[in-house]
Amino acid sequence: MSHTSAMLRSGAVIAVALGTLTVPPAGGAAASAPPAFAASSPAPSPSGTQDVRDMTPAVAGRLDAAVRKVMREADVPGVTVGVWTPGRPDYVRSFGVANKDTGQKMSSDLYMRIGSETKMFTVTAVLQLVDQGKVGLDDPIGEYLDGVPNGDRITLRDLAGMRSGLFNYSEDKGFFKALTSDPQRPFTPQELLAYSFRHPVMFQPGQKFSYSNTNLILLGLLVEKESGQRLGDYLQEHVIAPAGMKHTVFPAGNEFPGPHAQGYTDQTATGKVEETAGWNPSWAWAAGAMISDLDDLHTWARTAATGVFPDGTAMVGPAVQKQRLTTPPTGIPGAGYGLGIFDVQGWIGHNGSLPGYEALTVYLPSARTTVVVLLNTDITYRGNTEPSTLFGRAITRVISPAHVFDLPTPAAATR
Template sequence: MRQSTVRLSTTRARLGRASAVVAGLVAMAVAMSGCTASTAASASQSEVPIPSAELADDTVAQLQDAVDHAMQASGSTGALVAVWIPWAGAWVEGVGTTGPDSDEAVTTDMHFRIGEVTRALTCSALYAVADEGTVALDDPVTDWVSSVPNLGDVTLQQLCDGTSGLGDGRERLAPQLHSTPERTWSPRELASPGIAERTAPGSQVVDSDAAYILLGMALEKATGLSASGVIAEYVTEPLDLAGTQLPRAAAAEPGDPALPGWVSWSADRENGCVAPTDYTVASSSSGYTDSGATSTITDLARFGQALALDAVDDDGALTGRWAKALPFEGADYAGGAFIAGSMIGQKGEALGYLTSVYADTETGMTVAVVLNNSAAGASLVSALAKELAAIASKAPAADGQEQPEFGLPWTAEEYRAVVAERAVCPIG
């Protein structure tokens, strides 16, 4: 198997150091609860350990209240959340039910679409393929995608960093994407509107679906693998993310079992968000290497943490993938993800799902969350993730542990207000 050996070993070593604290917490939880070791999460270096009953009741209550508030604001009936705090424990929970007329509880093994979090997966694959020498980061995209001869001044790294100058174009396709979710799209169809909206590359970050679609096409050509194969061989298999994939194009649920996904369109919002439209079955081709991947809440947390821990060297300095970060949407952006304070992460919107994951580059504190109604847009779920991170950062240390001296440049109250501002459904 081809993989970025140096990068992966570094990530796993840092995962191992961050896991040591929680390994003790897992053992503590097993001893206190009377559970067997098989019911606690593994603390191996290649996994994010997820104990389930460590956090103080007050912290759990705050986290639960934040999720409940965002579910109301977005019209979601269900949510999945993973909050891992190395010095305090973790909370991994399915919240609510699978749909408006269902009493089926959301469970933590359910799969969902991760939207633009896929961009971070695609960029991770780029850096792994570059590490083995198959491509260079400064290769023009035209070296690998011959159908775009006018993009000779755009590099693979610029596609990943969002500085390609390509436009979004998604709004032009939105009516068709919404009305025919099961349709199979070609990558070139999806990229064309954004290519037509291009400006000069290199000067600023632009939210461009086209960039990550072209990057996926380039990686397919360079490796001889399908886009699904690229993500599997260079990212999910090396990191043991068995529940994460870029599915084939055929319309399907995001996995088995699936978290049903919904959208409250205008008429439903006017009626109180009680009858959303079901979008559980859809084609991943509409997102491809930009926003087409699926995952589970544990995998999402594990990928987010690995991404963050690999983003700094042993001296705490950002590594090369993040060296050219530029301001974007109130944070910095590079490498397919946002740098917000000491945390790195991404937000995603796919029909039926809002997803976000952030992790701290030094402590490994990780927050991952998904809501099952995408009507409010990704900015709401990103605000929720930052609200959860602010709550988690203040969690008291467990017995025998020490709370690190670090802070985030925002408060939980600030982002709770943002969630309320982004609300599309009644709160309260």
């Protein structure tokens, strides 16, 4: 990718990838394909496993081959994959290297940046405030925060469901220049909003789906205002700790617990590949700054999809969780997006991408199966496909051929 086209991917790619923080060279609006069906979650089958193949040695071998094929084709340095179905053997394997310079092997215990999977956590905090009666999903954001364009009309539901019409700050050329000229600089939420608010609103709220990180910055500020806590502190106390997640962090700056993988991106000022472990993710804040590991995301997948903590207590009340999982069409065939969560061919969860790292964490209720993929690059395949999508597709073709996790390329999505 040349320096003239290096942009933090958003626009069509972000609409297709649903959870990425990075965007395509030309930027642009969300995909405008014919309306897709509203994705819904099949009811669990009696056995809980009929939709997923048993993890026999032969199936595990096919998975190994599928993962290695994606790695070769997309030039991915390292990846860790986990597949879990109750009552069946687990599949947890790492491939390649965590650091190309040192040759450190990729392993399942490494901390990784998870990008837009952060959105599931931030929206969970909002939904907990809804349960407590502190805010309402259909309240306009202007009731809580001043200075938001169309703030008297954009609801919390519009923000969480990516239907606000607010410009995505990470598509702003000035923002891209500021970030790539000094990747370790801190950004405040207010600075991020300023990049968005210099642009006119793209459409009236609720009219269509358009993925925008701006929405989550506003929701993060809402959580802080109504809870009286810093967002990271709130999430730790009310979401992360109750879920029993011991290796999940909302960093204040560029701190990165060890051991972690080195990340590799071409989203740079020069377009050349650079290492990103030391980049400051404050530019993503409530939209994508979090860090986690394989085991914690295994726990989180089911917790997010069910609204229930591992000890059986409610993370989010059933009525609110039902609204969360109502996933209207996105314009992407087979994919619906609810409140900070997607449903792609029955797989519920989110993906994440920010410079150097990608993640995919999904749960198939019909089989109670979880898939987590963590990798240390965000460099797209042939310039338009997120590598996490390639892994998700390859893995689910093997284990759940009736539920293949697939998101089309921008060209296919916008035809």
